[in-house]
Amino acid sequence: PGAAMDLFGDLRRMNKRQLYYQVLNFAMIVSSALMIWKGLIVITGSESPIVVVLSGSMEPAFHRGDLLFLTNFHDDPIRAGEIVVFKLEGRDIPIVHRVIKIHEKENGNVKFLTKGDNNEVDDRGLYKEGQNWLEKKDVVGRARGFLPYVGMVTIIMNDYPKFKYALLAVMGAYVLLKRES
Amino acid sequence: LRKNVEDFTGPRERSDLGFITFDITADILTGKKIIFLGIFDWNVKQLFLFLSAEYSTKNNALNQVVLWDKIMLRGDNPRLFLKDMKSKYLFFDDGNGLKGNRNITLTLSWNVVPNAGILPLVTGSGHVSVPFPDNYETTKSY
Numbered sequence: 001p002g003a004a005m006d007l008f009g010d011l012r013r014m015n016k017r018q019l020y021y022q023v024l025n026f027a028m029i030v031s032s033a034l035m036i037w038k039g040l041i042v043i044t045g046s047e048s049p050i051v052v053v054l055s056g057s058m059e060p061a062f063h064r065g066d067l068l069f070l071t072n073f074h075d076d077p078i079r080a081g082e083i084v085v086f087k088l089e090g091r092d093i094p095i096v097h098r099v100i101k102i103h104e105k106e107n108g109n110v111k112f113l114t115k116g117d118n119n120e121v122d123d124r125g126l127y128k129e130g131q132n133w134l135e136k137k138d139v140v141g142r143a144r145g146f147l148p149y150v151g152m153v154t155i156i157m158n159d160y161p162k163f164k165y166a167l168l169a170v171m172g173a174y175v176l177l178k179r180e181s
Numbered sequence: 182l183r184k185n186v187e188d189f190t191g192p193r194e195r196s197d198l199g200f201i202t203f204d205i206t207a208d209i210l211t212g213k214k215i216i217f218l219g220i221f222d223w224n225v226k227q228l229f230l231f232l233s234a235e236y237s238t239k240n241n242a243l244n245q246v247v248l249w250d251k252i253m254l255r256g257d258n259p260r261l262f263l264k265d266m267k268s269k270y271l272f273f274d275d276g277n278g279l280k281g282n283r284n285i286t287l288t289l290s291w292n293v294v295p296n297a298g299i300l301p302l303v304t305g306s307g308h309v310s311v312p313f314p315d316n317y318e319t320t321k322s323y
Binding site: 060061079080081082083098100101102103104105106111117122143144145146147148 | 226227229231233235240241242243244245246247250252254270275290292294295296297298299300302
């Protein structure tokens with residue numbers, strides 16, 4: 001209660017100039033974060049260089065909530081055994097599975113089949129009606145590294161929006177009220 | 182690594198289907214493949230092992246088909262003694278490229294899954310070439 005009164009006291013004492021300054025500080029932090037993200041997109045060649053594993057279809061290697069780091073270099077060939085993240089037409093959710101078959105023509109055109117390690121059957125049932133193979137254009141990236149558990153935060157924020165707003169409110173309050181001494 | 186071919190039949194749905202039986206003797210801990218020594222360190226959660234067949238055909242310059250896979254967790258027996266294994270997955274070619282194909286290479290590879298960090302894909306140094314005969318078997322039922 002004493003600390004809260006101090007906080008409001010601070011707010012009232014802050015004049016307009018200091019408020020604008022804090023807002024600019026906040027905007028700079030957000031811009032920097034966005035720039036880092038865009039930079040990652042450029043460096044890795046993937047539209048989504050960091051993804052969260054959403055299902056258990058690759059257990060026991062990856063569990064729901066694990067974080068994957070992807071690259072998607074244009075000249076990287078797709079080879080059997082690689083773990084790829086792909087998107088099916090018309091669906092937003094990327095899928096993380098392993099390549100089990102490839103057929104590549106001389107000109108580099110390749111079609112391939114995927115399967116989750118923990119699934120009994122390959123992914124043909126998941127593909128679009130009449131689609132038997134995936135192509136390079138469906139690939140978001142190749143899994144190069146991973147961190148366990150860290151992605152759980154994203155899943156919780158998705159499943160419990162109130163948590164997301166609370167987190168944003170706390171972060172906003174902290175940044176606006178933080179004083180550089 | 183020792184592998185041998187038994188027979189094959191096809192085509193089904195206008196594609197060649199190959200059947201291979203194989204033996205795998207891979208002594209991961211102390212075997213002649215010294216690179217395996219110490220692969221299960223504190224940061225290795227599991228190995229995803231797979232046997233793949235690589236070959237080229239008239240239709241496709243490069244084909245790779247995974248015939249068999251296995252998950253080996255840290256703490257599992259690191260020795261593999263598999264004899265007369267049938268391939269886990271149907272070995273369909275995209276077309277009729279298996280008939281008379283002398284040069285199908287089987288290699289054992291593995292994906293190291295760490296507790297955290299990089300995910301390397303390693304190919305074993307041994308490989309075996311497997312030829313398919315020029316004729317189809319007509320009688321076999323699978």
